[in-house]
Amino acid sequence: MIGQLALAALIALAGAGPALAHARLLHAIPRVGSTVKIAPRDLELSFSESIDVGGSSVTLLGPSGRVATGPLTRDPADPRIVHVPVKRALPPGTYRVEWGMTSTDTHHTDGDFSFKVAR
Ligand SMILES: [Cu+2]
Numbered sequence: 770m771i772g773q774l775a776l777a778a779l780i781a782l783a784g785a786g787p788a789l790a791h792a793r794l795l796h797a798i799p800r801v802g803s804t805v806k807i808a809p810r811d812l813e814l815s816f817s818e819s820i821d822v823g824g825s826s827v828t829l830l831g832p833s834g835r836v837a838t839g840p841l842t843r844d845p846a847d848p849r850i851v852h853v854p855v856k857r858a859l860p861p862g863t864y865r866v867e868w869g870m871t872s873t874d875t876h877h878t879d880g881d882f883s884f885k886v887a888r
Pocket residue numbers: 787788789790791792872874875876
C-alpha cells in the first residue's frame with residue numbers, strides 16, 4: 770500500500786519535471802511590446818531553457834508581409850539565447866515575431882510578440 774503510493778508520487782513527479790522544462794520566452798530585444806527608434810539588425814530572444822536551433826524557427830512579419838531573416842544562432846555564452854539576423858533595414862511600423870522553439874529536452878513551445886519601429 771505505502772509502496773504503491775510512493776510509486777504513484779514518483780510517477781507524478783516524473784510527469785511534472787519535463788513539463789516545467791519547456792522553453793518560455795523570458796526576455797527579448799527589442800523588448801516585447803516596445804517601440805524602438807533604431808531598427809534592430811538582430812533579434813535576441815532569451816528563453817528559460819537551452820534551445821536546439823535546428824528544431825526551432827522564427828518568422829518576422831512586418832507592415833508589408835514577411836521579412837527575410839538569417840539562420841537562428843545560439844548565443845555562444847548562453848544556450849538559452851537565440852539570435853535572429855534581420856537581413857535589411859526595417860521601415861517604421863509594427864512587427865510581429867512568431868517563434869517556435871525546441872528546447873534541448875526535445876519539447877516544443879511557441880508564441881509571439883510585437884514591437885514597433887518608430888517613424
Ligand atoms: Cu520540456
